Amino acid sequence: MTVHDLEQNNPNALEARNMSVYYGSFRAVKNVNLAIEKNRITALIGPSGCGKSTVLRSFNRMNDLVPSARVEGEVLFHGENIYAPGVDPVNVRRRIGMVFQKPNPFPKSIYENVAYGPRVNGWRLSKREMDELVERSLRGAALWDEVKDKLNQNGLSLSGGQQQRLCIARALAIEPEVILMDEPCSALDPISTLKIEELMFELRRNYTIVIVTHNMQQASRASDYTAFFLMDSDRAGQLIEYGPTAQIFQNPKDERTEQYISGRFG
Amino acid sequence: MAVTDLQKQSSFLRNTREKLIQIALLLAATVSILTTIGIVFSLLSETIAFFSEVSIIEFLTETEWTPLFSIKKYGIWPLLSATLLTSAIALLVAVPLGLVAAIFLSEFASDNVRRTIKPLLEILAGIPTVVYGYFALTTVTPFLKNFIPTLSIFNSLSAGIVMGVMLIPYVASLSEDSLSAVPNSLREAAYGLGSTRFEVATRVVAPAAISGIVASIVLAFSRAVGETMIVAIAAGQNPRFTFDPTVPVMTMTSYIVQVSLGDTPYGSLSYYTLYAVGFTLFLFTFILNIFSYWMVRKFREVYD
Ligand SMILES: Nc1ncnc2c1ncn2[C@@H]1O[C@H](COP(=O)(O)OP(=O)(O)OP(=O)(O)O)[C@@H](O)[C@H]1O
Numbered sequence: 001m002t003v004h005d006l007e008q009n010n011p012n013a014l015e016a017r018n019m020s021v022y023y024g025s026f027r028a029v030k031n032v033n034l035a036i037e038k039n040r041i042t043a044l045i046g047p048s049g050c051g052k053s054t055v056l057r058s059f060n061r062m063n064d065l066v067p068s069a070r071v072e073g074e075v076l077f078h079g080e081n082i083y084a085p086g087v088d089p090v091n092v093r094r095r096i097g098m099v100f101q102k103p104n105p106f107p108k109s110i111y112e113n114v115a116y117g118p119r120v121n122g123w124r125l126s127k128r129e130m131d132e133l134v135e136r137s138l139r140g141a142a143l144w145d146e147v148k149d150k151l152n153q154n155g156l157s158l159s160g161g162q163q164q165r166l167c168i169a170r171a172l173a174i175e176p177e178v179i180l181m182d183e184p185c186s187a188l189d190p191i192s193t194l195k196i197e198e199l200m201f202e203l204r205r206n207y208t209i210v211i212v213t214h215n216m217q218q219a220s221r222a223s224d225y226t227a228f229f230l231m232d233s234d235r236a237g238q239l240i241e242y243g244p245t246a247q248i249f250q251n252p253k254d255e256r257t258e259q260y261i262s263g264r265f266g
Numbered sequence: 267m268a269v270t271d272l273q274k275q276s277s278f279l280r281n282t283r284e285k286l287i288q289i290a291l292l293l294a295a296t297v298s299i300l301t302t303i304g305i306v307f308s309l310l311s312e313t314i315a316f317f318s319e320v321s322i323i324e325f326l327t328e329t330e331w332t333p334l335f336s337i338k339k340y341g342i343w344p345l346l347s348a349t350l351l352t353s354a355i356a357l358l359v360a361v362p363l364g365l366v367a368a369i370f371l372s373e374f375a376s377d378n379v380r381r382t383i384k385p386l387l388e389i390l391a392g393i394p395t396v397v398y399g400y401f402a403l404t405t406v407t408p409f410l411k412n413f414i415p416t417l418s419i420f421n422s423l424s425a426g427i428v429m430g431v432m433l434i435p436y437v438a439s440l441s442e443d444s445l446s447a448v449p450n451s452l453r454e455a456a457y458g459l460g461s462t463r464f465e466v467a468t469r470v471v472a473p474a475a476i477s478g479i480v481a482s483i484v485l486a487f488s489r490a491v492g493e494t495m496i497v498a499i500a501a502g503q504n505p506r507f508t509f510d511p512t513v514p515v516m517t518m519t520s521y522i523v524q525v526s527l528g529d530t531p532y533g534s535l536s537y538y539t540l541y542a543v544g545f546t547l548f549l550f551t552f553i554l555n556i557f558s559y560w561m562v563r564k565f566r567e568v569y570d
């Protein structure tokens with residue numbers, strides 16, 4: 001078997017091994033072991049401050065932007081540790097995209113928002129190819145029909161839910177393998193939220209999705225796997241339980257998980 | 267009972283004090299507005315006096331300016347061209363360097379570096395312009411003469427360059443403010459799409475801050491147009507219509523200095539030229555300010 005075949009057979013898109021994250025001397029996340037399966041939606045849940053965003057941002061080295069942040073352990077992507085010396089975080093982020101809690105389109109046109117990624121990645125596309133890529137990405141984010149007549153309008157002129165789908169389209173345009181979403185619906189109304197959840201189901205055919213959510217219903221109806229985090233006594237976040245979403249919600253093994261999902265704390 | 271009285275009294279005192287402060291503030295604001303109106307009005311009335319004797323057509327089309335000679339000509343172009351030339355040279359220096367400094371400070375420098383460099387830049391802005399003027403005349407011009415042997419002692423090149431250096435902190439500081447005001451969420455979005463630091467700065471942050479950057483450039487331009495000491499000392503006193511940066515010229519401000527220092531009799535036509543030139547200068551900076559106000563309004567992005 002070649003390395004390539006091995007990789008084909010690897011069911012995991014991402015794998016954290018014994019990962020700890022520090023902000024200065026404060027350990028925010030402790031010894032996380034977590035394998036994210038390909039073409040599935042994995043939800044990270046847990047009370048505020050337990051390190052969900054920190055874990056998510058460690059998956060594409062966004063934490064490098066925080067000067068005090070430091071990661072120990074490994075995060076494997078295609079069998080390669082993305083924290084190994086010599087790995088360029090820019091390349092990691094080109095393949096592992098991110099959608100943020102608050103929609104953050106660039107103050108550019110809708111078209112330019114989507115075309116931004118391919119442009120900075122140096123893709124040499126003709127005008128027609130770029131048009132097609134923009135359309136495909138906007139369709140992928142279920143936004144095309146709403147904006148096809150106003151591609152030159154500023155992205156900030158869209159509604160919050162549309163802006164968030166624009167941000168998803170923007171992430172899709174560079175054709176990442178994994179999309180990380182940090183509470184992508186928390187700033188949206190219920191209808192926009194449902195749209196994004198439907199969209200995630202569509203996207204999981206071609207992408208692997210990791211989503212942080214505070215919304216238990218969202219986690220239970222929109223994810224395949226659920227990881228539950230909790231702070232321990234020194235305020236370091238830990239992975240308490242991880243498994244198929246149905247099992248976590250119907251038959252949790254850990255008492256703390258059961259307490260959390262039944263709304264008894266957090 | 268007693269407590270209620272006390273409360274009443276203290277709130278009465280407080281209200282009176284608030285009222286007094288309000289009136290004082292209003293007076294201060296009114297004084298500055300009245301001063302401005304007064305200046306514009308006196309400029310305008312003397313300018314009208316000037317144009318009752320010199321036709322506005324001559325003023326705008328004649329290419330010689332010789333109000334102090336026996337054959338008097340009143341074309342603004344020699345003064346205007348000198349002002350434009352020195353300002354353009356100054357902007358060619360100040361805009362690129364100021365923007366690079368701003369982007370460096372906002373996007374690349376660590377907090378410590380920023381805290382050291384910003385005050386240093388602001389010192390540049392605090393140097394008296396007369397010092398800059400002599401620096402241009404006695405250091406920059408002789409230095410440039412090594413490369414341009416035909417350079418005159420007085421010329422717009424060194425005056426413009428030194429004026430540009432003086433303007434760097436204006437461009438840098440204002441632009442840095444507007445770059446820093448760009449929300450971090452945009453930087454994160456750009457990094458998340460695989461941008462390098464340089465791409466984040468040039469393709470996302472700088473375009474998002476464009477209104478502030480343009481405002482800083484327009485401010486620098488209007489400072490350059492109004493700058494007096496440097497050009498009066500280093501650019502010469504020779505009104506001529508040229509865009510050659512190596513020869514002596516005379517800017518609008520230099521002319522005003524020359525006439526104010528000379529013994530021009532009050533009420534004479536040459537005395538009124540002062541106001542015509544002053545008014546042109548005023549109009550120029552006024553239009554620039556309106557333009558910058560409009561740019562800022564037009565391009566400001568609203569982030570919530
Ligand atoms: N940039 C930072 N610098 C220092 N400490 C940080 C930073 N970001 C997060 N932390 C700390 O790390 C811990 C985990 O934060 P994190 O944002 O990952 O939690 P979270 O689970 O996403 O919370 P929430 O549900 O409120 O978003 C918290 O104690 C937080 O104070």
Ligand SMILES: [Mg+2]
Pocket residue numbers: 052053054182212
């Ligand atoms: Mg969070």
